[in-house]
Structures are given as C-alpha cells and as structure tokens.
Amino acid sequence: MSDWLPETPRNLAFPTTAYVTLAGADWLASASPHPEGMHMLWAERPTAPSVLPCGAVFDVINAPALFGRRMVDRLWSAGPGSGPVATHRGRILLFASPGTAQRLPALLAWEEWGSAVPHLLCHGSGDAVTVPPLHPRPRTARTGTARAAGAGRGRAVGHPAEGAEPGDPAASTGSRWLVAPDVRDPWLPGPDVLLWACVRAARGGLGADQETARPHQEPAVHTADTALTGG
Template identity: 70%
Template sequence: MSDWLPDTPRTLTFPTAAYVTLDGADWLASASPHPHSVQTLWATHPTVPSVLPCGTVFDVINAPALFGRRMVDRLWSAGPGSGPVAAHRGRILLFASPGTAQRLPSLLGWEEWAHAVPPLLYHGAGDAVTVPPLHPGHSPAEQAAGDDVLASAVSRWLVAPDVRSPWLPGPDVLLWACVRAARCASDEEHETALQGPVPALTTG
C-alpha cells in the first residue's frame, strides 16, 4: 500500500500564493449555509480568520506542523499535489474531499506505519475549522499584541484556494502522504542515531 499512489492530477510546481483569489473565496464561502453573509464579513474584515463548516464542500485533516509540512512536501515532490493547505496556530490544515475525515482513520489503522504517524484531527460533517484570512496581514488586535505573539499564532495559506472547484485529495492520497511522511521522519531519526552524540568541546 505504501508505495501505491492513485491516478490523480499532478502539478509539478509548488504554488506559493499567499492570498485567496475571488474564485477561491467563492468556493470557501460555499461551505457556509449563508455564503453571502460570509462574503460580507470578508469584505469588511479581510484580515480576520473565519470559521467554516466541514463535510459538504470539503473535509479538513489537521496535523502537527512538522508532520503536516512533510505530508505537503511529499504530495508536491512525489505525489499529485494537494488541495488548499493552511497553517493555523502550530497546525497544518489539509483540505480534502468530503468523506475523507470519516474514512482516513480506518485506512490508517490497517497501515503498518500507523504507529509512526502523530495524532491527527479529522474534521468532517458536523465540525468546523478556523481558516486564515483571505489576504496576508494582521488585524489591529494582532498588531497591538506584538511580534512574539504573532510569531507563535501565525495563520496563513500555504496553498491558497484560487479556483471555484479546486481538486481535493481523498483518503487514499492522504494515506499515501501520511506513510511517506512517517517514513521520512523515521529515516531522519535513524541517520541521527548513526551519527551519534556530538562530542563536547574541551579546553586545555
């Protein structure tokens, strides 16, 4: 299973858009039962994070920052790419096709590398997630809080939504990414162990 990747779209260039396009905003807003109210909120407060429901337009797989970045790196370097990806308060949010939050845990439970995958959070039907602002920048409250707080609570898009119907990975693709990220972490730990401890410097 761990070497198999479903036949899915592949984009060779890792996107670096820091903000959401109008089409991307329409797609995000469509997750809400009141999309026009969401768009009005964004128009008046473009630098404030928003809360959107999951389960109909998208699910979200929520991973620790380092492991989530490893997943994203594998998706773009050796896989089909990803859907939108956000960073929020030390976590990585991977937007996935509806139903992924329900299926991925059981698929991961059968995988031999599951023990090396840190605890993930699965947001599906009945859940909601906080997403970054559409555009980079900080709210007045964040600016008043100072640089230290901003650094620890950064909220931004790594792969910003830019079309009305973005491709979203399903549970099979994200299972593949989890396994590859877990293998990467294991290989790095093994290499560190082989190098041994760094000898202490002594003075004569």
C-alpha cells in the same frame, strides 16, 4: 504496504499563493450556509480569520506542524500536489474531499505504518475549522531604525503574519495560507492519496531521525574504543 499512489492528476510546480483569489473566496464561502454573509464579513474584516463548517464542500485533516509539512512536501515532490493548505496555531490544515475525515482513520488502522503516524485530527461533517484571512496584512515599519535595518530584505511568500501590528487577529492565531484556494472548484485529495502521503511522511521522518541520531552515537563508540585500548 501503501507505497503506491492512486491515479490522480500530477502537478509539478509547488504554488506560492499566499492570498485567496475571488474565485477561491467563492469556493470557501460555498461551505457556509450563508455565503453572502461570509463575503460581507470578509469585506468588513479582511485580515481576520473566520470559521467554516466541514463535511459538505471539504473535510480538513489537521496534522502536527512537522509531520504536516512532510506530508505536503511528499504530495508536491512525488505525488499529485495538494488542495488548499493552511497553518493555524502551529498545526497544518490539509483540505480534503468530503468523506476523507471518516475514512482516513480506518485506513490508517489497517496500515502497517499507521503506528508511526502521529495523531491526526480529522474534521468532517458536524465539525468546523478556523481558516486564515483571505489576504495577508501588509508589513509596516515601526520605526525609522527598523525601516533601515529591514532595507533590502525580501519577505518569503506565505508568511503574512510576520511584522503584523499588535491586535492583528491573524498574528495572534498564527493563521496563514501555505497553498491558498485560487479557483472555484479546486482539486482535493481523497483518503487514499492522504494515506499515501502519511506513509511516505512517516517513513521519511523515521529515516531523518536515524540520520540525526547517528552522529551522536559515533563519538560514544569512539570514546569506548579509546578507553579499551588505553589511547
């Protein structure tokens, strides 16, 4: 049913920003009733995750990792792009316009593909979410052997938790930015856009599951034919 995309600006390049800019930090802090306190906290603990309320500046749609990745892929490959996106404890957090958390479940309930969408946690007014650190913690070599083994290997942008030292809060929570906020007023998808992304992700996932199952079915058919022919 919802194989249409609302008229939204189209961004053609997938961003690889792994850290929050000063303007992006101002936007995040504006969600707090005490913005200056958030800036002080980040200055004291730059590699620690923090908690921000939803509902006023943004809502957050919290999806299982694989399905959330599919949503983000569809948004950037065939849609208008996304707002900030983070990962936390194996879940994907898509930042959306205020009100999305209330409207999206109702839209999915009317959507014929809604039953194929896994359970989404929709955080809106009265909820709070954990956001990743503003900046990833630099990787440090533990030993000379590790340093030599790692020589010449590049690190993909967006994986700041890898190689983090023991006790690093970001490492223990698995928090990192996939699309970090980098402007003071980022564009945020609304419920219509995220409904479209959910449907496209669900349909694409079903096709991938069918393709995966096909190689396992064909040998079984071949074996049955061989038994019937005595070959």
